[in-house]
Amino acid sequence: MMMKKSYMPLLTACVMVAFLLLTACSSSSKSSSESSSSPSATPTASASTAKASFPRTIASGDGKQVTIAKKPEKVALVHWGLTEDFLSFEVPSIAVALPFTEKQSQMGSELYKPYTSKYKDITIVGENTEVNLEKLLQYAPDLIIAGTETNKKVADQLSKIAPTVFLDETKMDVWNDWPGVMTKFGEMLGQEDLAKQAIEKFTTAFAQAKDQLKGVEGTVAYAQVREKNMWLQGTKYAGHYYEPLGLKPPEQANGEGAELSLEGLTKINPDYIFLGYFNYTDKSLPALADEWEKTDVWKSLKAVKANHVYKMDGSIAYGFGPISRLYGVNAIVSALKK
Incomplete structure (x- = not known):
């Protein structure tokens, strides 16, 4: 009995230590598992x-x-x-x-x-x-x-x-x-992961824009405004501002588009006009639209009468790549969203 009494504290201590170690390992394993499955622990593009x-x-x-x-x-x-x-x-x-x-x-x-x-x-x-x-x-x-x-x-x-x-x-x-x-x-x-994330970011923005433009009816024309010329942006180069946004181009905008005259614009007579100025940030430079806006022919256009003419920076909006196109999409949504 004396021997049992002397070894019991030691045996109890050993059991307690083992239990604590087991608990610690279990806790550590659980913590590690929770950490790896939590959103904050998902590897970033930089890490990958x-x-x-x-x-x-x-x-x-x-x-x-x-x-x-x-x-x-x-x-x-x-x-x-x-x-x-x-x-x-x-x-x-x-x-x-x-x-x-x-x-x-x-x-x-x-x-x-x-x-x-x-x-x-x-x-x-x-x-x-x-x-x-x-x-x-x-x-x-x-x-x-x-x-x-x-x-x-x-x-x-x-x-x-x-x-x-x-x-x-x-x-x-x-x-x-x-x-x-x-x-x-x-x-x-x-x-590769960063490419996927960037593509998803931009495509999501475009999809959200289309949803915001539901209910816009009629034709939309995008014009490139230069000093002495104005060009109708066609679906070949500005197609991302038409069908992907649920907007309808004028018939004349199918393909590459064409150079516009004021009389030609009256034949198209769109419901909405976006003027993409290439002197947008420097108003001291001339732009053909400034002259057109003074005429009765311009004032007879449907878009003008309905106050559906909008201005944006054409040097950006008609550029290539997702940054410029996102700028253009945001400008279009800001103007047309219902």
Whole structure:
């Protein structure tokens, strides 16, 4: 009995320690399980892209297989029309070619700021189809992204500067298929998850816009307003502002559209007119619509009589890529939503 009495405290202590250890392990396991299943613990795009595997081999539009040895830290996009598609991705440093001069571009605008502010530096290496090879060489990119048609003249020189992946513009409509372009960018950069998230963000915004525009009846015309010309934006280049939003184009807008005269506009006589001014931010520059608005012919239009004429920045709204198109969609919804 004396022996039982002396060992009981020790036995009890051992049981208690084992119990506590078991409880701690169970609690830890449960906590870990709960953490991994909670929304806040879902891996972010940054976390998933950080684990992207390199080297990786990409099928280039020029028929070659391009090996990207490591995760690119400096990327040059020399296709002037695809900058917006590229700005959703996470790269420390980028170089881009712009449609116009840097002063005329949107790179420093408030519209682009949420996208451009994350980059350590942005270098301009060209305007439109002209690539400044000297500046590009000085920039020393890890990867160059180009178009088979847009950058055809300098294709051989690009490949000598850095690994170059071409988008095949004979097979891909890079001007309108921005989801396809962004998917390809994600593949090159090892940021497939980020591409999916960005595409979902923009497509959701478009879908919500369509829902807000239910009940809009009649035809909608989008015009590009220049100093001495006005152009009806056709479904080929502005189709995203028609059917995807549930809006009806005038018959004359099917296809590429056409240059407008005031008399021609009266024949179309749309129910709604959006004037996309290219002097929107600088009113000191002339615009043809300013002259038309003074005439009785203009005042006889259905849209004018119903006060259904709206102004927006055409240099953005008629641009290429999701950022510009989202601007245009927001402007349209703001004007037309019931």
